[in-house]
Amino acid sequence: MDDLPEWAIDDAEIAGERWLLRRVPQNRVQDGIPEKSNFREDEAGHGLSVTVWDSPQDLEDVRRDHESFAVICVPASAFRAEIDTVIARAPLEGNANHCEVFPHYGQGAQKRLRKTFRWVHRPAWLPDDPEAELFDPHAPAVESTEPPEASI
Amino acid sequence: MASNAKLSEDWSAAPEAPPLAYLQTNNILRSALPTTPSRNFRALVTEEGEFMGVRFTWQRVDGAQFPQPISDAFSQLATFAGLPRNWDSYGGGPLKQSAVATVIELIFAGHRQCAMPHLHPLSRGGVALTWQREGRELEVQVAGDGTLDALFDDETTGEEIEIPKKSTLDDVKPLLSKFFG
Numbered sequence: 434m435d436d437l438p439e440w441a442i443d444d445a446e447i448a449g450e451r452w453l454l455r456r457v458p459q460n461r462v463q464d465g466i467p468e469k470s471n472f473r474e475d476e477a478g479h480g481l482s483v484t485v486w487d488s489p490q491d492l493e494d495v496r497r498d499h500e501s502f503a504v505i506c507v508p509a510s511a512f513r514a515e516i517d518t519v520i521a522r523a524p525l526e527g528n529a530n531h532c533e534v535f536p537h538y539g540q541g542a543q544k545r546l547r548k549t550f551r552w553v554h555r556p557a558w559l560p561d562d563p564e565a566e567l568f569d570p571h572a573p574a575v576e577s578t579e580p581p582e583a584s585i
Numbered sequence: 586m587a588s589n590a591k592l593s594e595d596w597s598a599a600p601e602a603p604p605l606a607y608l609q610t611n612n613i614l615r616s617a618l619p620t621t622p623s624r625n626f627r628a629l630v631t632e633e634g635e636f637m638g639v640r641f642t643w644q645r646v647d648g649a650q651f652p653q654p655i656s657d658a659f660s661q662l663a664t665f666a667g668l669p670r671n672w673d674s675y676g677g678g679p680l681k682q683s684a685v686a687t688v689i690e691l692i693f694a695g696h697r698q699c700a701m702p703h704l705h706p707l708s709r710g711g712v713a714l715t716w717q718r719e720g721r722e723l724e725v726q727v728a729g730d731g732t733l734d735a736l737f738d739d740e741t742t743g744e745e746i747e748i749p750k751k752s753t754l755d756d757v758k759p760l761l762s763k764f765f766g
Contacts, residue, residue, distance in 0.1 A: 460672075461705055468713065469724070470708075473726065476676070539736075539749055539750055544736065
């Protein structure tokens with residue numbers, strides 16, 4: 434892989450149903466859907482910035498100083514499904530679970546990644562969409578309000 | 586800094602022509618896209634335009650005005666050129682001059698087909714252009730360095746064709762022909 438810097442060591446534990454957060458600016462949403470270019474990075478030596486969503490603190494870190502942005506998440510498995518993916522930890526001050534994902538994806542991969550996205554934060558500038566539920570893997574499970582079935 | 590790129594565009598506002606179907610030829614993409622033959626006996630005046638250092642010429646035919654959709658697209662590009670540093674919160678920058686000539690060529694190409702693209706900025710000074718028509722979508726992403734990649738997607742047939750990053754306009758022409766043909 435020609436765009437992988439030496440510092441970028443894959444963390445194989447970031448996989449499966451661990452979710453990765455990414456901010457989305459208003460000018461990269463069309464008809465209420467994030468553009469696939471939200472998964473594009475071109476800068477040599479840098480991968481696509483994401484933050485592993487291991488706790489509510491991670492979402493706070495992603496939103497800090499960027500409150501006007503939408504936030505989406507994508508499962509690590511979607512990145513791992515792409516050839517030669519490296520998810521390298523690149524902690525930032527105030528964003529300890531920040532990672533960079535390599536290689537630089539083309540549009541086919543960008544489209545496949547977008548298919549798996551879930552909304553995490555929807556700012557007021559997004560159009561109302563009753564079907565766009567917010568996703569939070571750390572939310573406590575909601576107990577059923579249905580009465581238990583009577584046993585005979 | 587002025588670019589060496591020079592685009593040429595001729596059009597006329599024929600009263601009987603359908604709306605926006607009056608762009609005649611483009612010297613650069615002539616081989617890729619179908620064109621409408623010019624009518625004879627028209628008052629032609631060659632004019633020049635310039636946008637972000639890219640010069641282009643066109644034939645004003647019978648006093649036709651510069652097409653409003655193209656003016657609107659230029660306004661959008663000007664907005665992209667004015668984006669502040671870190672506009673996307675990931676270190677994004679404004680539109681780069683090195684991408685502009687290619688973007689304008691694609692906008693002209695789409696306009697001749699009565700199909701203005703949706704535009705949005707890419708993080709490193711590029712622009713994405715998306716056309717949608719009858720279940721098909723073509724997105725061309727022009728990187729800040731002027732190279733391109735593209736994805737043609739036909740929902741009805743499931744056909745998907747990808748042109749990889751660092752490609753040229755010549756590489757993308759077949760997809761333009763396929764989408765507009």
